[in-house]
Amino acid sequence: MMDQTYIDNSHYSEIKILKEEVELLQERVCHLRQKIDHLQRHCKHLFLETAGMRECQKCGFSESTYY
Ligand SMILES: [Zn+2]
Numbered sequence: 001m002m003d004q005t006y007i008d009n010s011h012y013s014e015i016k017i018l019k020e021e022v023e024l025l026q027e028r029v030c031h032l033r034q035k036i037d038h039l040q041r042h043c044k045h046l047f048l049e050t051a052g053m054r055e056c057q058k059c060g061f062s063e064s065t066y067y
Helices: 002-042
Strands: 047-050 053-056 062-064
Antiparallel strands (some): 047 053, 053 062
16 A cells, blocks of 8 residues: 555655646746737737738738738
8 A cells, every 4th residue: 555655645745836837837828928019019020911810921920911
């Protein structure tokens, strides 16, 4: 039974580490989204138009051209 206990403990600490990593990555994703948002708002868009929408070649911002 000692082995079982050992496995449980190691899983527990692995989960703890993974959760911390997820939190760090979520913070990073949030930061990167803000950065993208900032860049898209300050980009002088260079649009490539396709059927029904256009996409900026510089920042990837896209919008529908159907109004
Ligand atoms: Zn752009």
